[in-house]
Structure formats: structure tokens, C-alpha cells
Amino acid sequence: MYRLTLAVLVLTGAAPALAADRAPRPVLLKPARVFDGVTARPHDGWVVLVRGERIEAAGPAGDVKVPGDARVIELPHATLLPGLIDAHTHLLLHPYNEASWDDQVLKEPLALRVCRATNHARRVLLSGFTTIRDLGTEGAGYADVGLKQAIEEQIIPGPRLLVVTRAIVATGSYGPRGFAPEVRVHQGAEEADGETLRRVVRDQVGRGADWIKVYADSWNPTKGGSPTFSVDELKLMVETARSAGCPVAAHAMTREGLRRAVLAGVETIEHGDGGDVEVFRLMAKHGVPLCPTLAAGEAMSKYRGWRPGTDPEPPALKSKRATFKEALEAGVTVVNGSDMGVFAHGDGARELELLVDYGMKPAQALRAATSAAARALHLGDRVGAVKPGLLADLVAVEGDPTGDIHALRQVRLVMKGGVLYREPGR
Numbered sequence: 001m002y003r004l005t006l007a008v009l010v011l012t013g014a015a016p017a018l019a020a021d022r023a024p025r026p027v028l029l030k031p032a033r034v035f036d037g038v039t040a041r042p043h044d045g046w047v048v049l050v051r052g053e054r055i056e057a058a059g060p061a062g063d064v065k066v067p068g069d070a071r072v073i074e075l076p077h078a079t080l081l082p083g084l085i086d087a088h089t090h091l092l093l094h095p096y097n098e099a100s101w102d103d104q105v106l107k108e109p110l111a112l113r114v115c116r117a118t119n120h121a122r123r124v125l126l127s128g129f130t131t132i133r134d135l136g137t138e139g140a141g142y143a144d145v146g147l148k149q150a151i152e153e154q155i156i157p158g159p160r161l162l163v164v165t166r167a168i169v170a171t172g173s174y175g176p177r178g179f180a181p182e183v184r185v186h187q188g189a190e191e192a193d194g195e196t197l198r199r200v201v202r203d204q205v206g207r208g209a210d211w212i213k214v215y216a217d218s219w220n221p222t223k224g225g226s227p228t229f230s231v232d233e234l235k236l237m238v239e240t241a242r243s244a245g246c247p248v249a250a251h252a253m254t255r256e257g258l259r260r261a262v263l264a265g266v267e268t269i270e271h272g273d274g275g276d277v278e279v280f281r282l283m284a285k286h287g288v289p290l291c292p293t294l295a296a297g298e299a300m301s302k303y304r305g306w307r308p309g310t311d312p313e314p315p316a317l318k319s320k321r322a323t324f325k326e327a328l329e330a331g332v333t334v335v336n337g338s339d340m341g342v343f344a345h346g347d348g349a350r351e352l353e354l355l356v357d358y359g360m361k362p363a364q365a366l367r368a369a370t371s372a373a374a375r376a377l378h379l380g381d382r383v384g385a386v387k388p389g390l391l392a393d394l395v396a397v398e399g400d401p402t403g404d405i406h407a408l409r410q411v412r413l414v415m416k417g418g419v420l421y422r423e424p425g426r
């Protein structure tokens with residue numbers, strides 16, 4: 001009864017959601033074209049047949065046998081693509097121009113943060129992102145594990161979630177900071193060092209982490225950036241996590257932090273701002289993708305007063321543009337990861353717009369948010385492409401995003417696991 005009441009609330013809420021039970025009838029989606037997540041050119045005139053939670057067929061209209069009881073959804077002028085993936089989000093944060101990170105960690109009750117996060121999850125899904133890897137609760141403990149469960153049990157609408165729980169930092173290297181040395185304040189991640197790292201990794205895995213997130217370096221306003229964990233410490237975490245079936249993602253902003261993380265065997269690098277050609281070549285050689293978080297960098301500059309179009313581009317963004325180009329030239333795989341939470345949830349398309357603005361072709365950026373992201377997240381056999389047998393995580397947008405990436409702003413349909421959450425006219 002309780003569940004039923006909540007489901008009705010979702011149905012009648014502000015979101016145009018249709019979080020009903022899975023439609024028993026097959027669904028035929030008829031867009032103008034399909035971007036399959038892999039091929040650069042979209043397929044004109046393709047249709048996609050969904051049965052239950054999976055894609056049953058995809059191909060030219062004449063080649064797909066349509067069951068007599070299929071429900072047909074016409075999507076004229078629209079492009080159908082795999083549900084988008086963001087590999088770096090924070091559902092439990094909200095934009096820093098609303099409240100500073102320190103205030104969110106130290107002053108906001110956990111229940112408040114979780115309430116906000118439910119809204120965030122819905123906005124993310126309805127904006128076309130059907131899978132996210134949430135890279136740290138930033139002081140909100142293990143709340144991501146519960147959010148994931150609430151989404152899986154259809155208590156709230158939201159994307160598929162991969163979670164990391166608290167994330168791991170070296171003692172004394174994170175925040176909030178700036179207090180008298182005698183004062184201990186609640187930290188935004190779990191501190192550990194040396195042999196203790198083994199226990200902390202196991203503890204986070206035991207509490208529900210799908211990935212382990214570590215901070216390979218730290219930023220101090222007076223000292224600048226510096227690496228934290230040794231290669232041996234990072235290796236210990238990677239080895240412990242891997243034996244429990246968990247990959248490791250590393251926040252790395254300094255060249256040395258990047259180098260150590262890659263050598264230790266982490267599977268994705270987050271941010272990568274201080275990288276150079278040599279370390280990007282090392283990433284490419286080891287097959288370690290980069291989540292560049294361009295949208296977070298842009299948002300931070302705006303919060304500091306930058307007015308795009310009026311003021312010259314700030315040095316931090318100029319430098320990011322240059323290092324991102326170096327990473328591309330070095331052959332690093334880029335995976336869409338925005339650091340959403342630093343900026344508004346539901347604005348995830350901004351990262352793809354910036355990937356294109358910083359030098360990728362629209363189809364490359366779309367691949368970074370579909371098939372490439374799915375592969376990096378070990379989900380390639382479930383999502384990230386329009387292919388028979390995969391889960392029916394599908395999004396339709398008005399226009400053709402392979403020509404104009406801004407088309408991602410015009411979302412017409414969102415389906416996750418065969419369930420429609422948004423459709424034309426609803």
C-alpha cells in the first residue's frame with residue numbers, strides 16, 4: 001500500500017513521469033533516425049522494438065517484424081539514442097552558488113541532503129541520463145546505497161546507479177579544512193593510510209560500494225596541489241578492491257597523482273587537469289580513460305564571477321582546454337563525466353556541449369556518453385548501445401545531435417529498462 005501510494009505520487013507529481021509497471025505490450029519506437037551508440041552516422045528510417053526490459057530488434061522499418069499487439073510510438077524529426085551515461089556525478093551535492101561545499105558537508109542534515117537527492121535523481125533521468133556513476137557522497141555517508149535501492153525498487157524515479165559510498169582520502173588531505181588544529185570536523189570522505197586501506201576498502205565494499213573512489217592528490221589553498229598516496233598504497237587499494245570485484249576510480253589533478261594512479265592500476269582518472277603529454281601517453285598505453293569534468297570547471301569559473309561572452313576566458317579554463325587537447329592527441333579514451341552536483345542536476349548535456357566545444361566531434365562526444373562509458377563502467381553487455389539483447393535504456397531528442405549536440409536539450413522520450421518515464425505529449 002505504501003509503495004502504491006508513492007507510485008501514484010510520482011505519476012501525479014511535477015515530473016511528466018510515467019513510472020508505471022512495465023508495459024506488458026511490446027513497444028515499437030519510430031524515430032526519424034537512430035544513433036546506435038557506436039556508428040558515427042545515424043541510421044535513417046530505423047525502428048526499435050522493445051519487449052519487456054530489453055531491445056528485441058533494431059533496424060530498417062521493413063526488416064523488423066512488428067507483433068500485432070505492439071504499441072507504436074511515433075517520434076517524427078527525433079533521433080533515438082542509447083540512454084546517456086554520466087560517469088562522474090554527486091547526487092548528494094547541489095550547486096555551490098546555492099551553498100558552499102563546506103556548508104553542505106557541515107550544516108545540512110543528512111535527511112535534507114537525501115530529500116534533495118531524490119529530486120536530483122528524477123531530474124537526471126528525465127534529462128536523458130539513464131545510468132550514472134555517483135562518485136562520492138561528500139560527507140553523506142552511505143546514503144547513495146539507499147538511493148540506489150529506492151530507484152531499483154521503483155520507490156523514486158532515477159537513473160541506474162553505480163555508487164562508491166564515502167570515497168577514500170589520505171589523512172589530513174581533504175576538507176572541510178581551515179579550522180584550529182585542535183578542532184576535528186566531519187570530513188567529506190573517509191580517511192585512511194597504509195595497511196588500514198585494505199580494511200577501509202573492504203568495509204566500503206561490504207556496505208554496498210560498486211566502485212572504489214580514491215583521491216590521488218589533494219589541493220591546499222596555501223600549498224597548491226600535491227600527490228597523497230604512494231604507488232604502493234594505491235596498489236594495495238586496487239588489489240583489494242579488484243579481488244572483491246570492484247574497480248577503482250581516482251581523482252587526480254596533479255601530474256604525479258595521475259602518474260601514480262595509472263601505474264597502480266586504477267580504471268578511470270577523474271579531472272586530469274594537471275596532466276601533460278607524457279602522462280596522457282601513459283594513460284593511453286594502460287588503457288585508462290579520462291572523465292574530464294569540463295562542466296564543473298566552467299561552473300566554478302562562473303561562481304567566481306566570470307561572465308561568458310563578456311569577460312576573457314579565465315586562465316583555469318584556457319589551461320583545461322589545452323590539456324584536454326593534449327589528452328585527445330595522446331589517444332586517451334574520453335568518457336563523459338561531468339561532476340554534476342557542482343552544477344545543477346538535469347544539466348548533464350552541458351558536459352557534452354563542452355566536449356564538442358573543446359575539440360571532439362558530436363558523434364565522438366555521444367560515444368563517450370554511451371558505448372565508451374558503458375565499456376569503461378563494465379556495463380557494455382547491458383547498456384550503451386541500441387542493439388538487440390541489451391536493456392531498453394533509450395532516449396529520443398528532437399533533431400540530430402550528431403549534427404548539433406545542443407539537440408540533447410530537447411528530450412522527447414526517456415525509457416529505462418523498458419519502462420517509459422517520459423514520452424511525447426505526456
Ligand SMILES: [Zn+2]
Pocket residue numbers: 088089090135339
Ligand atoms: Zn566529483
